[in-house]
Amino acid sequence: MLKDDWFTVRQIDDKTFAIxxxxxxxxVHSFLLLGDSKAALIDTGLGIDSMKRVTDQLTTLPIDVITTHVHSDHIGSHGEYTRxxxxxxxxxxxTNGIVGLSIEQIRANxxxxxxxxxxxxxxxxxxxxxxxRPTGLLKHGDVFDLGNRKLIIYHTPGHSPGHITIFDETKGYLFTGDLLYDETPIYAFYPTTNPVDLVxxxxxxxxxxxxxxIYGSHNSLGITPDILNEVKLAIAHLKDNDLVKFGTGIHRFNGFSVQF
Ligand SMILES: [Zn+2]
Ligand SMILES: [Zn+2]
Incomplete structure (x- = not known):
């Protein structure tokens, strides 16, 4: 596999890479998905180093960058791509900059x-x-056809208003961005988040x-889908106890946690 000083590249299957x-x-994980006619790059990382240096070595297909959401750790190398x-x-x-986080906070993080x-x-x-400026705007239900590989866009706000989850229908991979990952709490506790939308x-x-x-954008690479049973139990618990609101703190479940 490709060696790089900054990025760790792992092959998920012959047409899917985690960067x-x-x-x-x-x-942070970004994902390169190859179809027969084009590729999709789900997010472009922190912007500490050049993502394109890596993707150039992995494919010659034209690349559509799909943004899970506009936070600095997901759009770092967007400027290196045209679509x-x-x-x-x-x-x-x-277009105008991220709302809710100051540049000082972003730089420190x-x-x-x-x-x-x-x-x-x-x-x-x-x-x-x-x-x-983006090449195009997405809404719930949009489809990317990469050539024998179909991606479906789900609008999944809460962590941020325009957050999306991408379902690779062909492979059965669900790319959940910052909506669902393991190890550290999912963030929904500052002004531009929305706990009700997240749930x-x-x-x-x-x-x-x-x-x-399931592939979240942080921490473990790959979570088995049985976590969704735990997600269902968590939703019921949060709703039943009136916890789906700001200030209720960190809620820990089996395999993931959420901070409101
Ligand atoms: Zn985020
Ligand atoms: Zn993130």
Missing amino acids: SELGHWEK IFVHEDEESWL TARDITIPIPNSFNPDTYTPFTG NSLEKIAKIPNINM
Whole structure:
């Protein structure tokens, strides 16, 4: 497999790659999906180093960048690609800048707790998240046909208003972005998040049939779909106890946790 100083590239199958930033505390994963006629890149990482250096070595197909949501750890290398897609509810964040987090907070979070050598090109004092116009806007139910590989877009707000989950119907992979991952709490506790939307979105993805594997954007690479049974129990618990609101804290379940 490809060796890189900053990114860890792992092959999920012959046409699917995880491109991870494991030297950073956020343990961010981006995903490259190859079809017969084009490729999809789900997010572009932290922007500490060049994602395109990696994808250029993995495919010659044209790449559509699909944005799970407009947070700085998911759009870092967007500027290296020409075709970028984002949900319509976060078009303005992509074009004008992220709402809810100050540039000082973003810079501090991006530069801290890095355990491997940082590329010389990265300067934490001047780091600025990508802004630019998308090629196209996404809404719930949209389909990407990569050529014998079909991706379906689910609008799953809560962590952010235009957050999407991508279901690779052909392979049965569900890419959940920051809606569902393990190890550290899912964030829904600051002004641009919405606990009610987050729970509704979890309910929505728990109903998707024929999921073989779940890929969140942080921490473990690959979660087995039986976590969705736990998600259903968690939703019932949170609703029954009137916990789906800001300030109720961290709720821990078997395999994941949520912070409101
Ligand atoms: Zn996020
Ligand atoms: Zn994230």
